[in-house]
Amino acid sequence: MREMNMYSKITKESIDEIAKHFMGNPWDYYTEPDLHVQLYWALRQKLVKESILCTQSKDGENVNILYREFPTNKQYAWVGKNKRRANFDLAILDPKTIATISKPKSKEMFKGLRACVGIEVKLDVTDKSWKNEMGKCFDKLNEIKEPMGRFIIFFARRQKFKYYDEFCKWIKKKNNEIQVKYVRVHPKKWKEDEPENIWL
Secondary structure (H helix, E strand, O other), X not given: OHHHHHHHHHHHHHHHHHHHHHHHOHHHOOXXXXXXXXXXXXXXXXXXXXXXXXXXXXXXXEEEOEEEEEOOOOOOEOOOOOOOEOOEEEEEEOHHHHOOOOOOOOHHHHOOOOEEEEEEEEEOOOOOOHHHHXXXXXXXXXXXXXXXXXXXXXXXXXXXXXXXXXXXXXXXXXXXXXXXXXEEEOOOOOOOOOOEEEEO
């Protein structure tokens, strides 16, 4: 239980940290990968502080549990609804599966590993394509077996998300363990357009 609480707590704290920075500096991030890098660094610092960034493989070697774009090769084909690669934007690997394999030295040796925490990031998906984009995120995250945490962060700039109410109802209907953070700010309209930073 400590692992589950620790990974989820660290992930939520890191997401809140990046959300706060985004609110004050939305143009620090040009694309979604810019947010991935910032979030990776926040997660890494906290995992190091708790001495859980690495865990030992079957042969006693340290393996990093934090990955960006995992899995990274099409041989790990996702068998979900959309039949595509299951690349989570960020993932924490399941230490239990790492303990059962030798230290991976090539992509082929990653087959026995799986994510226990998956994070999907979306930036400026504020038009009618939101349902398709978010649906893919939910489908991918639902593929995680025995999850210790599943997260979606929805960052928005420039304009008010006119589908916000529909989006909230859609999330509520999902009724699962995926946690969604909504962060919206309009950099040019601070006074009349209140920023939002909420867990839905």
